[in-house]
Amino acid sequence: DAKTTQPNSMESNEEEPVHLPCNHSTISGTDYIHWYRQLPSQGPEYVIHGLTSNVNNRMASLAIAEDRKSSTLILHRATLRDAAVYYCIRTDSNYQLIWGAGTKLIIKP
Amino acid sequence: DTEVTQTPKHLVMGMTNKKSLKCEQHMGHRAMYWYKQKAKKPPELMFVYSYEKLSINESVPSRFSPECPNSSLLNLHLHALQPEDSALYLCASSQDRGAYGYTFGSGTRLTVV
Numbered sequence: 001d002a003k004t005t006q007p008n009s010m011e012s013n014e015e016e017p018v019h020l021p022c023n024h025s026t027i028s029g030t031d032y033i034h035w036y037r038q039l040p041s042q043g044p045e046y047v048i049h050g051l052t053s054n055v056n057n058r059m060a061s062l063a064i065a066e067d068r069k070s071s072t073l074i075l076h077r078a079t080l081r082d083a084a085v086y087y088c089i090r091t092d093s094n095y096q097l098i099w100g101a102g103t104k105l106i107i108k109p
Numbered sequence: 110d111t112e113v114t115q116t117p118k119h120l121v122m123g124m125t126n127k128k129s130l131k132c133e134q135h136m137g138h139r140a141m142y143w144y145k146q147k148a149k150k151p152p153e154l155m156f157v158y159s160y161e162k163l164s165i166n167e168s169v170p171s172r173f174s175p176e177c178p179n180s181s182l183l184n185l186h187l188h189a190l191q192p193e194d195s196a197l198y199l200c201a202s203s204q205d206r207g208a209y210g211y212t213f214g215s216g217t218r219l220t221v222v
Contacts (some may be wrong), residue, residue: 029168031209043199043213044152087151095208096165099151 132200
């Protein structure tokens with residue numbers, strides 16, 4: 001089974017960009033890459049997803065390596081409200097979510 | 110309406126009780142999901158309903174019984190649970206099979222005593 005690996009935790013300063021890495025070295029050609037984040041005692045919140053091309057939305061950017069074996073979630077200007085656990089996820093052939101273990105993002109004021 | 114609503118938010122039940130968790134969405138999504146999440150772990154898929162039919166059961170014990178009365182509602186009936194079943198239970202929905210993302214509810218925090 002393909003593994004999705006992420007660092008356990010990362011720290012960043014407020015109002016600076018944050019780059020959250022993810023490795024998915026055995027991802028198949030049709031698997032999407034999703035990112036969700038979860039605040040304490042809340043459900044996961046959709047952040048962004050993509051297949052091959054880089055993607056931008058109002059929350060973040062997703063940079064996908066050309067070989068698709070890794071990706072990076074970019075928060076352009078982190079705020080204290082961005083502190084959460086960020087999950088890097090691939091979808092299987094049935095579009096079900098295969099979750100990574102998550103990266104706890106700590107934002108320092 | 111762009112939300113998935115779960116009730117109750119908290120539930121404490123004894124091992125001999127019968128209770129139900131409820132999930133509702135009005136986004137027209139045709140797939141609905143139950144997940145179980147233990148502390149400091151990612152959510153684990155339990156059940157998937159697609160067009161009101163159970164399509165995936167991830168080998169969940171029979172003390173958990175899902176029900177989808179219509180395309181907007183999803184229930185999880187609980188009976189004879191064990192203390193290790195204490196967890197956050199999350200409901201989610203998606204358009205069709207989820208290629209465009211999933212919407213999660215805030216969850217029900219279940220404690221079995």
